[in-house]
Amino acid sequence: MKNFCLNTWSRAGLTAVAALALNACAPGQDTPTPTIGVNVSRYLAVGDSYTAGLSAGGLTLASQQYSYPNLLAQQLRGAQADATFSQPLLAAGAGSGYFSLVDFTAQGFPRTRRVPGPAVRRLVINPAACGGADTIRLLTRTDAPGTLPQNLGVPGLRLAQLQVANLGNEINATPTGNFNPYFERILPASDSRTYLKVVTDAAASATFFTYFLGLDDLMPYLRSGGQCGTAPNSTLTNTLRNNAKVVLDVLTAGGRPGIIARLPDLNTLPLLRTGRGLSLQKRLQATYGDNALLYIEDPFGSGVAQPITDDEYVLATVLPRIGQPSPVLVGTTTMMLPYGRDVRNPIRDADVMDFDEMNRVNSVLNSYNTELDRLASVVYKMPIIDASKKSSTLDLNGAMPSYVGEAISVGGVLYSAEPVRGNFFSLDYYTPTPRGNALIANAFISAINKAYQANIPAIDVNSLPSVAQ
Amino acid sequence: MRARLLFLLPLFSGLTAAASGFETGPQGARVLGLGGASTAYIGSIAGLSVNPGLLGQWGDSLTRLSFGGFGQIRRSSYIGQDTYKRTDQDLTVLPGGYFYATRAVSKRVSVGLALTSPYGYHTKWPDTWEGRSVIQESQLNTYFAQPTVGIRLSDNFSAGVGFVYAYGKYSQRRALGQYDATNTSYQFSSSGSGYGVNVGLYGRSGDNLAFGISYRSGVRLKMNNGTIGTSGVPARDAALYPASSSFKTQINLPSTLSVGLADRITKNLLLTFDFTLNGWSTLDSLRLDVAASGTAPAQRLSTARRYEDALAFRVGAEYQASPKLTLLGGLNYDESPIRDEYINPEFIDANRLGASAGLSYQLTPRFALEGAYAFSYGQQRLSRANPLNATVSNVGGTYRTATSTASIGLAVAF
Structure with missing residues (x-):
């Protein structure tokens, strides 16, 4: 009764x-009672921008609080009350700066502006950086630099830099130095430790870990349309694979349980997805009411423009300029022609990830993912997460919108790769919003539930904000 | 209680489908107490709306009236498939009423009128619940007017035919959860009418056994005056969600085919049995044909429902406790027309087992006071939401539903 x-x-x-x-x-x-079969009292998160909680191109107190490791830790606490989690939080209002929405163009592309961050204490400018001057912003140090936080996510951290000494030491903060300001702010001053050493130190007391590293190794290449960053070749592949094993050896030492996430498909990121060749062409034709094709420069420099295909992606940062008149030298006269929508004014190579560039970067990503899978199941013998694929690593593609179809529907709300209206990705076309972070955290929760016979409740994603500032 | 009634299940296991859906239940206090098994029951003129064939049986010199009201509380609880959060629907009372009148115009011909509210629901979830972007509140009310003619074919047989005019109101409200502001909402409302017929036959063999059979056609409520409104939408998306627009829709109410028996076991005890086939399969999907508004183009919003035809089985007992007091009891099993794949929190239904009790007290030779209460309890239903299917707006989880209906009325004969 x-x-x-x-x-x-x-x-x-x-x-x-x-x-x-x-x-x-x-x-x-x-209602089911949350349970977990492993000890999560000290959870350690290792990763890059996503793990740190970067959102809309910046770190703020709110974006850190909505980082997926912090959201995950809150859910874990429901199953194990003594579980703790610490983050290198910024002071309220003291962010590193972020992008905010100005308006939409007539074609529906967002225009953004950068809001300066009060936490910036020093600028280091590299005028000779690839693709234009680059600025490194040194930030105020965390309150407790003597104690390492449990969220070791560092925005912009490259796995290739795993064993670079002084990566977080201000003496390296020079225009060409190997330096990461976000790493610097979680360490004491003049600390020469490598990221690997820091992970090793923090792992000593950790009982559980998540690993989601490697995306930031590929982002500079993507952001520059294949012009800058580490060239995706077999050297990079081997570096990533070897370094992943080095850091995972530390994390899984003594059979420590955890979740290893594979990298998602790069074309799920709005940086690429919103500018997918033929979809973009169709969208522009609809808003301009014409049949103009999109043209890109021939990547081999023959000087002949070629029509875009669905294997090529115009960078989202360029989209507001597509179709806008720009001066082109035709013969001896300079004409104003719509950028990209005229065969005489093709989209520059630096503004497009073309077929070959995508192939190259994808082969690195696939090889790295395969190695993660092999390490997890063969070397570390971790429990199976995806029974149908006999995989012991987490595939984040299912949590990302636009993997199958263009959107996912969560509790009646659509999430897509579209910035702002898609609610998943923030205005840097790369990192997630708080809701996107919650969907990623839910993917981790689902993986923990499967791998460790746990019963952790998921987050009601739609109740979180869609901007982290 | 459910476990003890499990012996009934084999009876129904051979059936592919059953009734219930958003029927509000028997339309009359006395037939509610009887569990709704009234296709061959002439103890109350409320049977008129179920079987017009009964009308010929009230062909004496009396004018009969029966009227009253009922209230239905239908509540479901929900537990999120992944979030494990429990949400209970807000308490709502769906009001309803009935009015019947019969009068003989000749020795063989009688006329009658039935005003009922046979279909409806009022679903209200808390505004902040997990599925708020799917549904927050949904309400359907219908009113049927059925003028009826009954013919007494012989002492033991009668037939009847009624014309049904139906009027309905439908409204819905949900949150636009893609926006952070909690006060953004999307609502629509509409009303419209439709027509149908109701025919029936009643027969008796001797004094102890009677049967009835009736068919009421489906009714299509055509709603052409719908309005959609949104509020709280940020200015940047004003073109996507116009503040107001108009739409047309149609709601198909099911046909019903009923077969019933009434058997007088002893002088004081009458048993009745009913089988009803409800043609819910005409309710295939909810389509809103939205007219263009501002820069927003005309569009069709379609939500699949894919209801199945459904059977209901009902048993009732009437016991004459004293010359003035009649006691009523009933049991019913209603199959749900909603398939597992199409469970939607807008309207939760399940195969339900119900019991009812009622009484009729003869205040004076002309007036009888009737009252009844019915309770039904549904199976647990599991709804799975597939995030990868972006065209379906839903939440996954388990639902339990219970329904309480109370009715009180007066029967007059003069």
Whole structure:
């Protein structure tokens, strides 16, 4: 008699009025109790921009609090009350700066501006950087630099830099130095430790880990349309594979349980997805009301423009300029022609990830993912997460929108790769919004539930904000 | 209680489908107490709306009236498939009422009128629940008017035919969860009418056994005056969600085919049995044909429902306790027309087992007071949401549903 709100028969001698009232209660159901089969009392998160909680191109207190490791830790605490999690939080209002939305162009592409961050204490400018001057922003140090945080996510951290000494030491903060300001701010001043050493130190007390590293190794190449960053070749592949084993050896030492995430398909990122060749062409034709094709420069420099295909991606940062008149030298006269929408004014190579560039970077990514899978199942013998593929690593593609179809539907809300309106990705076309982070955290939760016979509740994604500032 | 009634299940296991859906239940206090098994029951003129063939049986010199009201509380609880959060629907009372009148115009011909509210629901979830972007509140009310003619074919047989005019109101409200502001909402409302017919036959063999059979056609409520409104949408998306637009839709109410028996076991005890086939399969999907508004183009919003035809089985008992007091009881099993794949929190239904009790008290030779209460409890239903299917807006989880209906009315004969 679960449907009755009173729990004993002793109260059953009721008047008809009372019977009516009690039947008006909603029928009961038992809610599952959160449980977990492994000790998560000290969870250690290792990763790059995603793990750190970078959002809209910047780190703020709110974006850190909505990082997927922090959201995950909150859910873990429901199953194990003594679970702790610490992050290198910025002070309220003291962010590193971020992008905010100005408006949409007539074609529906967002225009952004950069809001300066009060946490920036020094600028280092490299005027000779590939693709234009680059600025490194040194940030205020965390409150407790003596104690390493459990969230070791560092924005912009490249796995290739795993064993670079002084990566977080201000003496390396020179225009061409190997330096990461976000790493610097979680360490004491003048600390020469490598990222690997820091992970080793923090892992000593950790009982559980997540690993989601490697995406930031490929991003500079993607952002520059294949012009800058480490060239994706077999050297990079081997570096990533070897370094992954080095850091995972530390994390899985002594059979420490955890979740290793593979990298998602790069074309799920809005940086590429919003500018997918033929979809973009169709969208522009619809808003301009014409049949103009999109042209890109021939990547081999023959000087002949070629029509775009679906294997080529115009960078999202360039999209507001596509179709806008720009000066081109045709013969001896300079003409104003719509950028990209005229065969004489093709989209520059630096603004497109073309077929070959995509192939190169994807082969690195696939090889790295395969190695992660092999390490997890063969070397570390971690429990299986995806039974159908016999895989012991987490495939994040299922959590990302636009993997199958163009959107996913969560509780009646659509999430797509579209910035702002898609709610998943922030305005840097790369990192997630708080809701995107929650969907990633839910993917980790689902993986933990499968691998460790746990019963951790997922996050109600739609109740989180869609911007982290 | 459910476990003890499990012996009934084999009876129904051979059936492919059953009734219930958003029927509000028997339309009359006395037939509610009887569990709704009234296709061959002439103890109350409320049977008129179920079987017009009964009308010929009230062909004496009396004018009969029966009227009253009922309230239905239908509540479901929900547990999120992944979030494990429990949400109970808000308490809502769906009001309803009935009015019947019969009068003989000649020895063989009688006329009658039935005003009922046979279909409806009022689903209200808390505004902040997990599925708020799927549905927050949905309400359907219908009113049927059925003028009826009954003919007494012989002492033991009668037939009847009624014309049904139906009016319905439908409204819905949900949150636009893609926006951070919690006060953004999307709502629509519409109303419209439709027509149908109701025919039936009643027969008796001797004094102890009677049967009835009736068919009521489906009714299509054509709603052409719908309005959609949104509020709280940020200015940047004003073109996607116009503040107001108009739409047309149609709601198909099911046909019903009922077969019933009434058997007088002893002088004081009457048992009745009913089988009803409800043609819910006409309710295939909810389509809103939205007219163009501003820069937003005309579009069709379609939500699949794919209801199945459904059977209901009902048993009732009437016991004459004293010359003035009649006691009523009933049991019913209603199959749900909603398939597992199409469970949607807008309207939760399940195969339900119900029991009812009622009484009729003869205040004076002309007036009888009737009252009844019915309770039904549904199976647990599991709904799975597939995020990769972006065209379906839903939440995954388990649902339990219970329904309480209370009715009180007066029967007059003069």
